[in-house]
Amino acid sequence: MKTVPRFIWVLVIATTINVTGASFLWPLNTIYMHNELGRSLAFAGFILMFNQGATIAGNLIGGVLFDKFSAYRTILYGTGLAMGAAIILSFNHNILPYSILLILIGFGTGITWPVMFAMAGSIWPEGGRRAFNAIYVAQNLGVALGATVGGYVASISFNYIFIANALLFVVFFLIVLVAFKGIDNERDRQMNTTVIEQSGKIRNKSSFMALIILCVGFFTAWIAYSQWQSTIASHTQDVGIPLDRYSSLWAINGFLIVLGQPLVKWVTGKFRSQKIHIYLGNAILFTSFLIAMFAEEFTMFAVAMVILTVGEMLMWPAVPTIASELAPKGRAGFYQGFVNSVSAAGRMIGPVFGGLIVDLYNIQLLFFVLLFLLLIPFFTTFFYDSGIQKLHKLDRERTYNGKEA
Secondary structure, three states, X not given: OOOOOHHHHHHHHHHHHHHHHHHOOHHHHHHHHHHHOOXXXXXXXXXXXXXXXXXXXXXXXXXXXHHHOOHHHHHHHHHHHHXXXXXXXXXXXXXHHHHHHHHHHHHXXXXXXXXXXXXXXXXXXXXXXXXXXXXXXXXXXXXXXHHHXXXXXXXXXXXXXXXXXXXHHHHHHHHHHHHOOOHHHHHHHHOOOOOOOOOOHHHHHHHHHHHHHHHHHHHHHHHHHHHHHOHHHHHHHHOOOOHHHHHHHHHHHHHHHHHOHHHHHHHHHHOOOHHHHHHHHHHHHHHHHHHHHHOOOHHHHHHHHHHHHHHHHHHOOHHXXXXXXXXXXXXXXXXXXXXXXXXXXXXXXXXXXXHHHHHHXXXXXXXXXXXXXXXXXXXXXXXXXXXXXXXHHHHHHHHHHHHHO
């Protein structure tokens, strides 16, 4: 087994710090707007929709800039923008500045994440799923640390949440400024950053079509998952679960992802196919929503969260891994940007979609809709590579016929 490259560790440390800061705020966005500022769930959903819309734009721009420009400057500019917005937010978080600055933070961090994932894949290509899993685990360690402290801090004063968020954005920016300086040379040494004009354009189109089909299921899974940060978050308050205990659900999520890696290693070692990882993960997600549907006490929500976490551990890293395998040379940034933008789109549509259903009907109807949506990834995962398999079959037939001749 080859040693993990130094830059992977740099990415892991930077990711943990960045997400820790963000996790002081994002699990509480809906609660802050709904419970503190007195806005409806639908309104909170619309603000989060614009936040994720800005993240999508940032994802696509960041991915393209990675492929054609500079990884270091791209991540520096994105982080700088998010840091500036977070600092202003710590001083003024009434509804208007809150809404605008949340959108700017979404755009800045959106630029950053495709670079992080594309760098992981290009610096450590032989690592396969392990490279993306390292970033995923770092993200969730940050979630665990931030959520553990965030709920307790928010129960004292939301003002401290905004300050902590801004301070850790500053730390992340300084790490990027100093430790990422040589990352362009590392990237250039590992991969061809120039888009190669290939004669197999049909093959490239088939790869991108496969990515689109795969991401349809990824999108619907994220719509369901995002309810834990929006409508289910508010639902826990309605059934009398304190704010600090709701935040502890995300601490359970984050720490379990870190501590549960031996289980993931065992499953992924036994089943090598990324398809199987998605099938298993999605089935487990489905089960978690069934339990949450009938939960009324903290214990049952905690059980649902544990099951949800096991499912996402298998499913979430599988998609960027497949995207990296599908990406033609010089398109790694764009493919990772596309995957990140799809997950952001799910987080964008999810809160307003769920909020409207709950506002107009009830939370129980929403759960039925979510269970239906979670059937879709089974089909998209099964069919996404059918076009590529046909091309491989044609290649084998051509090779065989050539030998016969």
